[in-house]
Amino acid sequence: MDYLDRLPLLLDPIPDFHAAGLPSGAEPELWLAEHPGPAGNLLRRSLSAGVRTLCAPTLCANRFCLPHRDIPGLNRQLVKIAKDAAGTVGIPVGGAVGPSGLFVPPHGEADFDDIYDGYREQIRSLDEAGADFLLLDGLHSLSDLRAALLAARTTGLPVIVLISVDSDGRTMTGGSLLPALITLQAMGADAVGLSCAAEPELAEEFRRARQHAAVPFAVRLRPDDLTPVELAGAAVPFLEAGVRILGTGIGAGPEHVKALAEVMKKFGPPVLPEEPDCDAAAIEQEAFFLGDDIVLSEPIRCTSSLADDLIDLDDEQVTAALVDVTGMDDAALLGEAGGMTRLPIAVHADSPTVLDAALRYFQGRLIIDSNCQIERETLEPLAAKYGAILY
Incomplete structure (x- = not known):
């Protein structure tokens, strides 16, 4: 991702297309294509x-969002609009990819592969349309993030990931920046960050994760009712915490963008740790940092009581729960119950197909x-595909 070598980078805001004439109740992407x-x-x-990228x-x-529509054709039209706007000035044009609105067990009943297929269709279309990078923007859960990132990595395009969190720094499924960072950077994300309110407490999420970051940080700050000067001031704690890819959201005007561009001039390229502490497993809600020696438990079978077995594992000598996965049903059970663990999880499988399924459906590392x-x-x-730790 050569333009990530030229950070800081100012993303374009999410446009308010109602200001451009989008009728109330109209589907924005369909109207824009027309x-x-x-x-x-x-x-x-x-x-x-002053932005240095454009997103289609x-x-x-x-x-x-748009079932029964020509998704490839629609994405081609919208990327062309952005490419035409960028002209010949060398501004990279990204393809924006939003949340699916679906949740896998235990948070919902959606199938992970269906979510992946939906993302794969759009991302393949964006790649074929000539997008220079992908922006996974405002996704609400680790299952969405992983499905979209797996689809994105099939293209070879650079990927920036923005995780939507509330004022407490939590996703809709209870996740937070650090476990998502541990999981997604291991899977190949080129930058990881948040889509959030411009609150200093949320900048602390980046500060706490900084020593574990092997990739640059990104953030999209909601402008809410902030003036351009106020938004630029609110961005400073995020920049001081290491963020070097910065954007804002719907409601921000050109003056907001200019103010952000001006404050970013005070910050140089990101300084990543020479040896980031990334040696960690993760579930959606927690990262588990590993010591020099991993002591595995006795094998735990995948049964209907797997969640309880993981909670009840109480052995001071054990540093990781070893789960034995023997079939596809076991892989699904691990994916659903694994989030209950109090220890990092190691998976044992003797079939490549079963192991692939266990890694695919587990929301974490x-x-x-x-x-x-x-x-x-x-x-x-x-x-390598799933960002797992081989032990």
Whole structure:
């Protein structure tokens, strides 16, 4: 991602297309595709205010929001609008990818593969349309984030991830920045951060995670009712905490963008730790940092009582719960119950297909027990694909 070598980077705000004439109740992406002039004008206003990227208005151009529509054709049209607005000035154009609105067990009943397929359709379309990078923007859960990132990594495009959190720094499913960072950077995200209110308490999330970051931080700050000067002032604690990719949201005008551009001039490139402490497993709600020696429990079978077995695991000598996964149903059970653990989870499987499923459906970062019947040349690419730790 060569333009990440030129940080800080100012993202364009999420445009308010109602200001461009979007009728109330209309589907924004469909209307924009039919009215490229107003959409392009708003994007050009952001460019003139000082942004260094443009995102095509494709946030909801997917089957989750627009079933039975020509998703590939729609994304091509919207990327073209952004490319035309960028002109020949060398500004990279990204494809924006929004939340699915679906939740996998135990938070909902959606199927992870269905979510992945929806993201894959849109992301493939954005890639074919010529997007220079992907912005996973405002996703609400780790299952969405992982499904979208897995789809994104099939393209080779750079990926910036923004996680939507409330004023307490929590996602709709109880996640937070640090476990998401541990999981997503291991899976290949090029930058990770938050979409959040411009509150100093949320800047502390970045400060606490800083020593564990192997990739740059990003944030999209909601402008709410802040003036341009107030928004720029609110951005300073985030920049001081290490954020170097900065944007704002709906309601921000050119003056907000100019104020952010001015304050960013005071900050240089990100200073990442020379040896970030990334040696951690994770579930959605917690990261588990590993010591020099991992002591596995006795194998725990995947049964209907798996959640209770993980909660009840009480052995001071054990530093990780070893879960034995023997079939596809076991992989699904681990994905649903694994979030109840109080220890990092190591998974044992003797079938590559079963191991792939266990890694795919677990919302977090697993340890793989390499003392199994699967050859190492098979284990290593699986660990790399899902960001798992091979032990």
